[in-house]
Amino acid sequence: MNGLETRRVSTRILLWIVLIAIVVLYGFPFIYMLLTSLKTPVETIAVPAQVFPSLWTLENYVSALTRDGVLSSFINSVVTAVLSTLISLVLAVPAAYAITRYRTRLGRVFILVALVTRMVPAIVVGAPMIGIFHSLGISDTSLALAIADTTISLPLSIWLMASFFEAVPDELEEAAKIDGASRLGALWRVVIPVTSGGIAVTAIFAFLASWNDFLFALLLTAVRAQTTPIVIANLQTQFGLDWGTMTALAVLYSIPVILLTFVLQRHIVAGLTLGAVKG
Amino acid sequence: MMLPAALFLAIFVGWPLVQFVSNSFFDISPIAGGPRTFIGFDNYVAAFQSADFWSAAWHTVVYTVIVVTLEFVIGLAVALLFSALGDSSRFLRTIFLYPLMIAPIVAGLLWKFLLIDNFGIVNELLKRVGILQSTDQIQWLSDPNIALFSVALPDIWLTTSFITLVLFAGLQNVPGDILEAARIDGARYPTLIFRIVIPLLRPVIAVALIVRGIDAARVFDVILIQTNGGPQGSTETMSLLIYRTLVRFGEPGLASAMGTIYLIVMMAVAIFAVFAIWRPGSDAR
Numbered sequence: 001m002n003g004l005e006t007r008r009v010s011t012r013i014l015l016w017i018v019l020i021a022i023v024v025l026y027g028f029p030f031i032y033m034l035l036t037s038l039k040t041p042v043e044t045i046a047v048p049a050q051v052f053p054s055l056w057t058l059e060n061y062v063s064a065l066t067r068d069g070v071l072s073s074f075i076n077s078v079v080t081a082v083l084s085t086l087i088s089l090v091l092a093v094p095a096a097y098a099i100t101r102y103r104t105r106l107g108r109v110f111i112l113v114a115l116v117t118r119m120v121p122a123i124v125v126g127a128p129m130i131g132i133f134h135s136l137g138i139s140d141t142s143l144a145l146a147i148a149d150t151t152i153s154l155p156l157s158i159w160l161m162a163s164f165f166e167a168v169p170d171e172l173e174e175a176a177k178i179d180g181a182s183r184l185g186a187l188w189r190v191v192i193p194v195t196s197g198g199i200a201v202t203a204i205f206a207f208l209a210s211w212n213d214f215l216f217a218l219l220l221t222a223v224r225a226q227t228t229p230i231v232i233a234n235l236q237t238q239f240g241l242d243w244g245t246m247t248a249l250a251v252l253y254s255i256p257v258i259l260l261t262f263v264l265q266r267h268i269v270a271g272l273t274l275g276a277v278k279g
Numbered sequence: 280m281m282l283p284a285a286l287f288l289a290i291f292v293g294w295p296l297v298q299f300v301s302n303s304f305f306d307i308s309p310i311a312g313g314p315r316t317f318i319g320f321d322n323y324v325a326a327f328q329s330a331d332f333w334s335a336a337w338h339t340v341v342y343t344v345i346v347v348t349l350e351f352v353i354g355l356a357v358a359l360l361f362s363a364l365g366d367s368s369r370f371l372r373t374i375f376l377y378p379l380m381i382a383p384i385v386a387g388l389l390w391k392f393l394l395i396d397n398f399g400i401v402n403e404l405l406k407r408v409g410i411l412q413s414t415d416q417i418q419w420l421s422d423p424n425i426a427l428f429s430v431a432l433p434d435i436w437l438t439t440s441f442i443t444l445v446l447f448a449g450l451q452n453v454p455g456d457i458l459e460a461a462r463i464d465g466a467r468y469p470t471l472i473f474r475i476v477i478p479l480l481r482p483v484i485a486v487a488l489i490v491r492g493i494d495a496a497r498v499f500d501v502i503l504i505q506t507n508g509g510p511q512g513s514t515e516t517m518s519l520l521i522y523r524t525l526v527r528f529g530e531p532g533l534a535s536a537m538g539t540i541y542l543i544v545m546m547a548v549a550i551f552a553v554f555a556i557w558r559p560g561s562d563a564r
Contacts, residue, residue, distance in 0.1 A: 004362040004450060004458065004476070012364065019360045023371050029436060030377065032400055033389050048414065049403040087287075095284035110281055117292045119545050121497040123521050124538045127531070128295035128302075151292050158284060212382035214500040229384045233504055236388065243392055250385040257380040265373050269444060 030254075037061070037247035044244045060248035069223075070231055070249065076142055077211060077227040077253075083146035084210035085203050088153045092202065096161030097187055111162060114155040125151060126219040133220065140222045148220055149210035156209075157202045160271060164198030165191065201271035204264055211257060228253050303535035322536035332537055334512060335520035338427060339496055342516055345431045346495040347488055353435070354442030354487075359472065361443070362450045372447070379440045386433040387501035394419035394429055420506055423513035430514045433501045438494070442487050449483035450476070489552050496545060517541045 006012060032051065036044055037060050039053040044060075064070060099107035126148065133144040168191055176186040192199070214229045221230065232253065235246045261268060303323070306316045326332050357375070361368045378386070393401050402414040411417065419429040453476055461475055477484070499518040502508065508515035508523065515523075521541070525534035 004359070004453070005365040006363045015360055015363050019357075019364065019368065019371060022357060022360070023374055026378070026436070027374055029386075029389055029393055030381070032393065036392070045398045047398050048406075049398050049400045051400065091284040091287050094280035098280035107281065110285065114284075114288065116546070117288060119493050119549055120292065120296065120542065121499075121518055121521075121538070121545075123499065123518050123525070124299050124542060125292055125295040127525055127534070128298040129291070131298075132291070132295065147291055150287070154284065154288065208380060212384075214382070214384045229382055232388065233384055236504070246388060247392070250389065254381055254385060258377065261376060261380045265376060268376065269372075269448075 033247050034251055036243065037251045039244065041242075041244040044247070045241065060244040061252070064245045064248040064252065067231075067245065069226065070228070073226050073228045073231045074253075076221075076225055077229075080142045080146045080149065080225070080227060081207050081210040083142060084149040084153065085206040087146060087150045088157045088206040089199065089203060091150075091154060092157035092161050093192070093199070094187075096158050097165055097191070099158070100162050100165040111158065114158050117151070118155050122152070122215045123219075126216055129216075130219060140220070140224050142225045145213075145217060145220050145225055145227070146210065148216040149213050150206070152213065152216075153206040153209040157206055160202045160205065161195075161198060164195045164202075168194055197267060197270075200264065201267045204260065204268060205271060207260075208257065299535050300539050302531050303539045305532050307531045318532070322532045323540070325533055326536045326540060331512070331515070331520055335515050335517050336541075338514065339498075339516040341427055342431055342498060342514075343492055343495040345428060346434050346498075347492050349431075349435050350439045350442050350491060351484075351488060354439045355446055357439070357443045358446035358450055361447050372444075375440050375443060377440075378437050381437060383433070383437060383500040384504055386437050387430075387504035390429075390433040390436070390501075391420065391505045394432070396421070421510050423511045426506055426510060426513045430502050430505045433505070434495065434498060438491060442491065445483060445487045446480065449480045453479055485552070489549060492552070493545070493549060 006015065035052060038056050038058070040055055040057055040059060041063075043050070043053060043055070095110070099111055129144075129148055130139075133139050133141075133147075136144075138144045172190055172194065173183075173186045176190045177183070181189060212229070213227075214233070217227045217230050218233075221227065228249070232246060232249050235242050235249070304317060304319060306318045306321070308314050361372055393399055396402065396415040396418055399414070399419075401419070402411055402417060405411040405417075406414055417425075420426055457475065457479075458471060461471055466474070497518055498516055499522070502514050502516060502519055503522075506514045508519045517537070521534050521538045524530050524537060
C-alpha cells in the first residue's frame with residue numbers, strides 16, 4: 001500500500017474510468033493500424049474512414065511480404081540488431097565492471113564522457129562515418145550499421161551495467177577469490193551469473209536502439225544492408241500512398257518487439273527506471 | 280578493462296566528431312575527393328546569416344518545449360493515477376509500456392495516416408462527435424500554423440510512457456509517513472502534490488526531463504517521414520536542416536558549422552540544466 005493510494009470506493013471507480021479512457025485513447029493508434037492492415041487496399045483510403053474493416057483480409061500482408069527487398073531487409077534488421085547487441089555487451093560489461101570495482105577518478109570521468117556522447121546528434125557522427133567505413137572496406141554492410149548503432153547504445157549499456165554491478169556485494173567476489181578464483185574468474189563465474197537479469201535488460205535496450213534506428217541506416221546503407229525501416233519509409237515515396245502495405249509492414253516489424261516486451265516487461269520497467277531513479 | 284569501450288567510442292564517436300568539427304572550417308566540394316579550401320570562420324558567418332538556420336533553431340526550441348511540457352503534464356497525471364489505484368493497475372501499466380518499443384519511423388507514418396485530411400480517422404471521429412463540420416477542416420500537417428504541433432504528436436505518443444514509468448517508480452519511493460503526517464495536518468490533495476510530492480521527486484523529474492529534452496532536440500525520423508520539414512519549412516528542425524544542407528545541397532562545410540554550433544548550444548543547455556535543476560550532490564539522492 002502506497003501513501004498516495006486512495007481508499008474511497010467512489011473516487012476509485014471514477015479514477016478507474018478516467019484511467020481506462022486514457023489507456024484506450026493511448027492504445028487506439030496502434031489498434032487502428034492493425035485494423036487498417038486487415039482492410040482491403042481500397043478501403044484503407046475510403047472516405048469516410050471506418051474503424052473496423054467491412055471485409056477482413058490478409059491481402060496487404062501478402063503484398064508486403066512479396067514485395068522485392070522486404071524479406072532481405074527483415075534479415076538485415078535482425079542480423080544488424082543482434083550484432084550490435086553483442087558488440088555493445090562485449091564492450092560494456094568489462095568497462096562497467098572496471099568502473100564499479102576499481103572506483104578510480106578515471107572511471108567517473110569515463111562514465112561522464114560516455115553520457116555526453118548521448119547528446120551528440122546522430123547526423124553529426126553519421127556523416128563522417130560514411131568515409132570511415134569506406135576506408136575500412138565495410139561500406140553498406142550490416143557490420144558497419146551495427147557498429148554505428150552501437151554508438152547509440154553503448155553509453156546507456158555502460159550506465160545500466162554499472163548500476164547492476166554496483167548492487168553486487170563485494171563479499172561475493174572476495175569469497176570466490178578465497179576459493180582460488182582469479183579476478184576474471186570471479187567476474188565470469190560469480191558476478192555475471194548474479195547479474196544475468198541486468199545483462200538481459202541491457203541487451204533489450206541495445207537491441208531496440210538498433211532495431212528502431214532510421215538515420216544511420218539511411219546514411220550508411222544502400223541496397224545490400226538496407227533494413228526494414230528504410231523499406232517502410234520508401235513505400236511512401238515510390239508508390240504514392242500505399243497505406244495498406246505500409247500498415248501491414250509496420251505491424252510485422254512491430255511484432256517482434258511487442259512479443260519481446262510481453263515476455264520481458266518486468267526487466268524493461270526495471271531498466272527504464274533504474275538509471276533515472278537512482279540518479 | 281575500460282580500454283576496448285574507450286577505444287570504440289574514440290574511433291567511432293570521437294574521431295567522426297573531430298572530422299565534423301574540422302570540416303566546418305573548410306569549403307568542401309560535395310564530390311568525393313574534391314578540393315578542400317581552408318576558409319576559417321566563413322561557414323559560421325554564413326550559418327549565422329542564414330534565415331533557415333535561425334528558423335530551424337527556433338523550431339527546435341518550440342518543438343522541444345511542446346514535447347517536454349506535454350509529456351511531463353500527461354506523464355505525471357497518469358503516474359499519479361497509477362499510484363492512486365495501486366497494485367491493481369499493473370495490467371494497464373503494461374499496456375502503457377508498448378508505444379516505447381515502436382520504431383519512431385513507424386509511429387511517424389502511422390500518425391501521418393491518422394491525421395491526414397479526408398480519409399484520416401482523427402478528423403472523421405472529430406466530425407462524428409460534432410466538433411468538426413467536415414473532415415478537411417483541420418489540416419494538421421499541411422497548415423503551417425499548426426504543423427509543428429502536429430508532427431510532435433507521435434513523439435509524445437511514443438515517449439510519454441517513459442516519463443510515466445520513471446515518475447511512477449519515483450512515487451513508490453515517497454515515504455508514506457510524510458504524506459500521512461501532511462494529511463493529518465489537513466493538507467488537501469493538490470497541496471500534497473505540489474508542496475510535497477513534486478519537490479521530493481525533483482531529482483527524478485530532472486533526469487526524465489533532461490533525457491527527453493535532449494532526445495526531442497535531436498528529432499529527425501518522425502518529422503522527416505511526416506512532413507520532411509514542410510509545409511513552407513514550418514517543421515524544419517536543426518537535424519533536418521543539417522541533413523538537407525549536407526545531402527541535398529551538398530555543402531558539408533556549412534552543414535558542419537551549423538552542426539557544431541548546435542552541439543555547443545546543446546551541451547551548454549544540458550550542463551546548465553543538470554546543475555540548475557538536478558544539483559547533483561546537494562539533494563538527497
